[in-house]
Each structure stands twice: as C-alpha cells, then as structure tokens.
Amino acid sequence: MTQQIRIGLFGTGRIGQVHAMSVAAIEDAELAWVCDPFVEGAERTAAEYGGKVSTDPAEVFASGEVDAVIIAAPTATHVDLIDAAIDAGVPVLCEKPIDLDLERVDRLRAKAAAATVPIVLGFNRRFDRHFAELHRRVSAGEIGTLEQVLITSRDPAEPPAGYLASSGGIFRDMTIHDLDMARFFVPDIVEVTARGANTFSATARELGDFDSAVVTLRGAGDELVVITNSRHAAYGYDQRFEVFGSEGLLQVGNQTDTLVRHWGAGAVEALEPYQNFFLQRYAEAYRLEVVEFLMAVRGEPSRSPGFEDGRAALVLADAADRSARTGGSVTVDLSR
Structure with missing residues (x-):
C-alpha cells in the first residue's frame, strides 16, 4: 500500500x-x-x-x-x-x-x-465531537448506571417527493441514524415499540409512510431509549441528546453558527437560529468518520461501526415499522 x-x-x-x-x-x-x-x-x-x-x-x-x-x-x-x-x-x-x-x-x-x-458503515454521528464526548463520559461512569436515553431528531423541512418514494420510509431512512446512536449507548436492544403519525405531509400519507414518529427501545438491562422524529421543524435542524443515570444527567443541545446572544426590549439571551441542514451540523463528523476508516485501512485500532452494526440498525428499523403498523411491541434478538 x-x-x-x-x-x-x-x-x-x-x-x-x-x-x-x-x-x-x-x-x-x-x-x-x-x-x-x-x-x-x-x-x-x-x-x-x-x-x-x-x-x-x-x-x-x-x-x-x-x-x-x-x-x-x-x-x-x-x-x-x-x-x-x-x-x-x-x-x-x-x-x-x-x-x-x-x-x-x-x-x-x-x-x-x-x-x-475492514467493512465500515457510515454512521457518522458517532464521530460528532459532542456525542463522542458524551459517550466517553458515560463510559467513564460519570452518571453512574445508565437508565434512560432521550434522542430528538427533527429535519428542518420535508425532503422532495422523489426522495421519499425511494427512501424506505421514515424508520429505515431517518430513524436509522438514531437507532444506531441508541446502540452506541445501549448495545443490546431487546424490544421495540413505535408509533407513527401523519400530521402535515400529504406526500408521506400517499406513500403509506409517516412524517412523525416516536420509538421506545428497551435494553437487556431494562434501559429505556426514547427517539422522537419529525420530517420538519420551523426553527431548524433539531438534534438533541440526553442521557440519565443513577448519579446524574448529561445533555447535548442544538448548535448555532456562533455563540453570540442578544438582549433587547423584545427578548433576552436570544440566539441565532439553529443550523439548518445536516451538512452544516455534521460536516466535521463526516471528515472524522473517514479519518477513523483510514485508521482501519492502515491496520490500526478503529472505532468505526461495522457490518453487524449496520445490520442491527436495519433490524431495529424493520421492527419499528412493524410496531407502528400493528400497534404492538416487537421483540428482537440482535445476537442472532
């Protein structure tokens, strides 16, 4: 080489x-x-x-x-x-x-x-420096035993109809990132319960898809993960993460382009709008994802998610879709 x-x-x-x-x-x-x-x-x-x-x-x-x-x-x-x-x-x-x-x-x-x-899957959010630091501090025991994870992921606007038609649906296209992040913190998921809704998108409804979803995952240790998704958010790209444990709580909030705040007669501590697209929010994470992949290429230790991580995320996405359409919980075994 x-x-x-x-x-x-x-x-x-x-x-x-x-x-x-x-x-x-x-x-x-x-x-x-x-x-x-x-x-x-x-x-x-x-x-x-x-x-x-x-x-x-x-x-x-x-x-x-x-x-x-x-x-x-x-x-x-x-x-x-x-x-x-x-x-x-x-x-x-x-x-x-x-x-x-x-x-x-x-x-x-x-x-x-x-x-x-090496076969590496492109779950770039694991390499976002804020989420990576969150994971490091949870792994170090800073909040004790992990009990609950809350993931919020809302896009700023609905994708074009052509994209939605070939996307595989909200769970396999959008939620799948959050399902991988859930497994980043709680690797052994055993149960999936999901609800989907059509609150605003005629296109999603016509395609038999959902524009909004809430997924609850249960881990083998009775950890609970709640994922909230929407295909639109008037205030920008909504990406938040919270972990709760026996000894405390850690959060990652949304990002703005600067940290400047404004005080005036109409508002105090006003921030700029949140970053409005995933390419802004995760540009660095995409680069670090490739850096980590190249470490694996050179035969060095790498944190990159592999084929089995990609398969597990799809198993969970399929289970979420089934749960949302049947109204029941779905038991999964990711070890099989």
Missing part, C-alpha cells in the same frame, strides 16, 4: 460530494477514482477533487489503483458493491443503510464476517 491512501468513490450525489470534500481535507489520502453511471457528475467531482473517471465499478476494482473505497451510491447498489470490494480485497466504507431488504443483507452476512478487509 502506498503511503498516500488512494480512495475510490462510488456515487457523486450529495453524500458523495461530502465524502469527496472529506478526502480532500485529509493529508494522507487522495481521491484516485470517481465512479458514477452519470458520467457528468463523476467528471465534475474529479475536476474539483482529482481522480480518474469511470462509469463501471469493475474498472475501478480491476485498476489496482485503489487502497480503499467509499460507497455513496444509491442504496440498491450497496450490497453488490460491498460484495465486489470483498472479492477485490479492498476495504470499504459504505453509507447507511446496507440495503432496505434484510434478506439481501443476510445473504452477504457470512461473507462479510469472513472478510479479511
């Missing part, structure tokens, strides 16, 4: 651009190949960040010019691209979810477990 880690990027949409920027910002990494069936997107990305252009993943793997790949292509391509990376002996970072169909994921499971290269 060369000293400079050569990255192949599959997919040049919004998330692909984020990963291209992250690679460009890392000193010991370079974008070697950019692959997208829409060649114009690949050409634009390569012109800005470097790398050769292809429309064929097989060409990238056969080139011998990539030390690792990042999969930011549409979800339906993830399983096949992970499979190809394993065959080529190339480490892979794949965006969530592995797939929308658990059966497809399970058909790859044994091969992924036997792989000799």
Whole structure:
C-alpha cells in the first residue's frame, strides 16, 4: 500500500460530494477514482477533487489503483458493491443503510464476517465531537448506571417527493441514524415499540409512510431509549441528546453558527437560529468518520461501526415499522 491512501468513490450525489470534500481535507489520502453511471457528475467531482473517471465499478476494482473505497451510491447498489470490494480485497466504507431488504443483507452476512478487509458503515454521528464526548463520559461512569436515553431528531423541512418514494420510509431512512446512536449507548436492544403519525405531509400519507414518529427501545438491562422524529421543524435542524443515570444527567443541545446572544426590549439571551441542514451540523463528523476508516485501512485500532452494526440498525428499523403498523411491541434478538 502506498503511503498516500488512494480512495475510490462510488456515487457523486450529495453524500458523495461530502465524502469527496472529506478526502480532500485529509493529508494522507487522495481521491484516485470517481465512479458514477452519470458520467457528468463523476467528471465534475474529479475536476474539483482529482481522480480518474469511470462509469463501471469493475474498472475501478480491476485498476489496482485503489487502497480503499467509499460507497455513496444509491442504496440498491450497496450490497453488490460491498460484495465486489470483498472479492477485490479492498476495504470499504459504505453509507447507511446496507440495503432496505434484510434478506439481501443476510445473504452477504457470512461473507462479510469472513472478510479479511475492514467493512465500515457510515454512521457518522458517532464521530460528532459532542456525542463522542458524551459517550466517553458515560463510559467513564460519570452518571453512574445508565437508565434512560432521550434522542430528538427533527429535519428542518420535508425532503422532495422523489426522495421519499425511494427512501424506505421514515424508520429505515431517518430513524436509522438514531437507532444506531441508541446502540452506541445501549448495545443490546431487546424490544421495540413505535408509533407513527401523519400530521402535515400529504406526500408521506400517499406513500403509506409517516412524517412523525416516536420509538421506545428497551435494553437487556431494562434501559429505556426514547427517539422522537419529525420530517420538519420551523426553527431548524433539531438534534438533541440526553442521557440519565443513577448519579446524574448529561445533555447535548442544538448548535448555532456562533455563540453570540442578544438582549433587547423584545427578548433576552436570544440566539441565532439553529443550523439548518445536516451538512452544516455534521460536516466535521463526516471528515472524522473517514479519518477513523483510514485508521482501519492502515491496520490500526478503529472505532468505526461495522457490518453487524449496520445490520442491527436495519433490524431495529424493520421492527419499528412493524410496531407502528400493528400497534404492538416487537421483540428482537440482535445476537442472532
């Protein structure tokens, strides 16, 4: 392997651009190949960040010019691209979810477990410095025995109808990030209870989806996790996290672009609006996610979530969807 880690990027949409920027910002990494069936997107990305252009993943793997790949292509391509990376002996970072169909994921499971290269899932919120510090302090015992976790995640505005139609639904698309974060703190979830609602989105209703959801998870040690989701929030991107234990409580609040506050006749301690998009809130986390992945590529200890973490999040998302549609709780066994 060369000293400079050569990255192949599959997919040049919004998330692909984020990963291209992250690679460009890392000193010991370079974008070697950019692959997208829409060649114009690949050409634009390569012109800005470097790398050769292809429309064929097989060409990238056969080139011998990539030390690792990042999969930011549409979800339906993830399983096949992970499979190809394993065959080529190339480490892979794949965006969530592995797939929308658990059966497809399970058909790859044994091969992924036997792989000799790292397979990393793109749950970037684990690397947000605020949430990482929260996790460190919980692990250090600062609040005693963990008893409750409260996660709030609301988007600033509903996605376009075309995105919603192919997203897999709110639980597999949006809540899945929060389900992974729940497992970051409470790894062994045994029960899922969810309720979905249609409070504002005619599009979600027409698609048989929900625009709002509340999920309660129960851990093997009777820990409780409550996740609150909405596809819109008038005040910006709402990302809050609270952990409660036998000896205290820790919180992470929302972020603004600056810490300036205003006092006047109409309000006191007024803050700027919250950051309004996930690319603002989690830009650093995306970069640190790639940094951690490259540690695994070099054979160094890494905190990156793996294939089994991606599978577990999908199992929980499927259980939440089933619970919301049947009105009952769903028992899960993530060890199986």
